[in-house]
Amino acid sequence: MITELKSVRDIWKKMPSEHHGRVFLEEMIWPTGRYCPHCGSVRSVALRCQSARAGLYQCSExxxxxxFTVTTRTPMHSTKLDLRLWIAAIFLVLTSSKGISSVVMSRILGVNQKTAWKLGHAIRELMDDREGIASQLGGIVEVDESFVGGAPKFKKGVKNKRGRGTKKPIVLVAADRNGQAKATLVPNAQGATLGPIMKEWMEPQSILMTDGNRAYRKIGKTFAAHHTVNHGARQYSRPSLGAHINTVEAVNSQVQRALVGVYHRLGRKHLQRYLDEILWRWNHRQPAVKVRQKLTKSGAKTVTTTTWKPIPVVEQMRGLLCCAIGRQMRRTLEWGLTWP
Ligand SMILES: [Zn+2]
Structure with missing residues (x-):
């Protein structure tokens, strides 16, 4: 069993043929053993006759x-690509800290840009936790909304509006201080829109932290406590209450950087998918605590620093692929994608 992958080259070294790639995927997609993607039965036989495709099984029910094969009813359904290319594409998406564009991926993998684009979207499809697999946010939860996208094209004499005045897509982001976050595209930033989403995302006993936006006032009363910081008055934290929204702003900046730096010119249609990817990255980190002694005038002092590092890539792959069945995508005639 492969437990570590260090590079794209490592994939080809550890999986010298497509067969090895298939075995790797079977371990990831069926962690508790093979089952039929059509009926869920665990009774099936491998078809080994000459005319059978590699990795073909038949349900015994x-x-x-x-x-079926390991890719049936997953986003990889009826793929013609070498399965190791899929593994490499997943590797690239999971290890690039700000995302990878289809142009760059196509150069690294040696596939067509349109193929790389579809690979990227198939992987993002797996990153969506729409079934609410991830648990609710708890403890102290910071919530903020942001307007995504770069500044409009410069025009002499035209002063562009910022934030609320624009027609940019609005993203609602919530982050707790244990390293978990959620984000979604919202049609507007009104309390009636944001409230129900926040209720679904957060445990009722959590403590809410927001900026001074009035939209949060009413919903704030349904949580254990609600503290605000008033950025307009240059108030960025209230240490006595532990109030600040720096965590959620860090998530927001990841969103902005990925969308402006990597995936520019992004259609609204696909924005949620890119958000899923950025949030996956945020939610799959683990804290590394470093303790060191610092010498001060009054003697030695213990300083602890926490840095967040991505969890190992094979472990992330396992989390990504174990829910692959049932997430099939179909190609449309115009190179688009649909989700049946
Ligand atoms: Zn079956």
Missing amino acids: HECRRQ
């Missing part, structure tokens, strides 16, 4: 009897 009387009513089902259908054939």
Whole structure:
């Protein structure tokens, strides 16, 4: 079993043929053993006759009897690519700290840009936790909304509006202080829109931290406590209350950087998918605590610093692929994608 992948080259070294790539994917997609993606039965047989494709199985259930492979009903369904290319694409998405564009991916993998674009979207499809697999945010939860996208094209004499005055897409972000966050695209920044989403995301006993935006006032009353910082008055923290929204602003800056720096000119249609990717990255980090002695005038002092590092890539792959079945995508005639 492969437990570590250090580079794209490492993938080809550890998986010298496509067969090895298939075995790797089978371990990831069926962690508790093979099962039929059509009926869920654990009884199936491998088809080894000459005409059978590699990795083909047949369900042994009387009513089902259908054939399947490891990619059936996943975003990789009926792929013609070498499965190691899929593993490499997943590796690239998971290890690039701000995301990877389809142009760059196509150069690294040696595939067509359109193919790379589809690979990217298939992987993002897996990163979506729409079934609420991830638990609710708890403890101290910071919430903020942001307007995404770069500044409009410079025009002499035209003063562009900022933030609320623009027609840029609005993203609602919530982050707790244990390293977990959620984000979604919202049609407007009114309390009636934001409230229900926040209720779904957060445990009722959490402590809410926001900026002075009035939209949060009413919903704030439904949580254990609600503290605000008033950025307009240059108030960025209230140490006595532990009030600040620096965590959520860090998530926001990741969103801005990825969207402006990597995925510019992004359609609204796909924005949620890119958010899923950015949030996946945020939510799959682990804290590394360093303790060191610092000499001061009054003697030695213990200083602890916490840095957040991505969890190992194979472990992330396991989390990503174990929910792959049932997330099939289809190609449309115009090179688009649909999700049946
Ligand atoms: Zn079956």
